[in-house]
Amino acid sequence: MGAALLFFILMRNQVARSHQTAVNITSVVVLIALYHYLRIFNSWSDAFTFVDGSYIQKGAPFNEGYRYVDWLLTVPLLLAELVIVLKLAKSTTRSLITKLSIAAIAMILLGYPGELSAADSSTRTIFGILSTLPFLYLLFVLFVELGKSLDRQSDQVRKIVNGLRFMILIIWGVYPLAYIAPSVISDEATAEVVRQVGYSLADILAKPLFGLFILAIALIKTQDEAGSLPETASA
Numbered sequence: 001m002g003a004a005l006l007f008f009i010l011m012r013n014q015v016a017r018s019h020q021t022a023v024n025i026t027s028v029v030v031l032i033a034l035y036h037y038l039r040i041f042n043s044w045s046d047a048f049t050f051v052d053g054s055y056i057q058k059g060a061p062f063n064e065g066y067r068y069v070d071w072l073l074t075v076p077l078l079l080a081e082l083v084i085v086l087k088l089a090k091s092t093t094r095s096l097i098t099k100l101s102i103a104a105i106a107m108i109l110l111g112y113p114g115e116l117s118a119a120d121s122s123t124r125t126i127f128g129i130l131s132t133l134p135f136l137y138l139l140f141v142l143f144v145e146l147g148k149s150l151d152r153q154s155d156q157v158r159k160i161v162n163g164l165r166f167m168i169l170i171i172w173g174v175y176p177l178a179y180i181a182p183s184v185i186s187d188e189a190t191a192e193v194v195r196q197v198g199y200s201l202a203d204i205l206a207k208p209l210f211g212l213f214i215l216a217i218a219l220i221k222t223q224d225e226a227g228s229l230p231e232t233a234s235a
């Protein structure tokens with residue numbers, strides 16, 4: 001996350017001023033993640049220790065809250081950077097960001113009580129299902145409503161946005177799978193490791209990799225606009 005932050009800061013000036021907002025939001029996302037991963041790392045070290053060949057709990061609980069606070073901030077920002085880089089009509093931008101943010105916040109808030117409850121509890125299942133409803137709505141807005149606004153984009157940009165939407169579908173799909181790990185894997189320690197590795201890998205793909213694609217869109221738009229400037233000037 002730190003390396004991604006440095007990279008996005010260094011790349012910022014390669015992008016036209018009008019597209020820098022999207023790249024700046026990407027930097028903020030990885031900065032928020034860098035902070036939370038340091039906290040997650042420390043919380044993990046406080047919770048577990050290596051004794052006689054295996055890890056045991058030290059007594060302090062591992063705090064999953066850092067991850068959820070991170071998502072609460074970064075998921076709406078990730079969705080906003082996707083909409084902002086497209087430079088749609090103001091009203092469309094506002095309406096898409098509002099709908100996507102509300103869905104993202106509802107999804108994360110509803111997931112948290114489930115995340116905190118026991119692996120085999122019905123609370124975990126119920127909140128998992130409740131959280132999936134706004135997730136499905138979010139995908140509907142991305143695939144159907146955002147799709148309608150793509151006709152004014154260049155072929156190249158439309159291709160990347162299409163790819164990005166499928167990337168969201170697949171990578172974001174890892175989160176609910178990691179969430180159900182404790183319910184389907186009986187060994188508690190293995191389940192916990194699978195869940196944390198799943199969330200962390202998905203985060204690396206959903207934040208820095210996603211940001212690279214947003215940067216690519218901003219660079220293409222910068223080039224396209226630079227190419228069309230002399231024509232406009234001579235017209």
Ligand code: RET
Pocket residue numbers: 070071074075078107108110111112127128129131132135172173175176179203206207
């Ligand atoms: C939860 C609870 C179980 C049901 C669903 C979930 C979805 C989580 C998602 C999280 C995405 C996070 C991202 C973070 C990047 O910064 C909350 C695990 C559907 C989709 C993209």
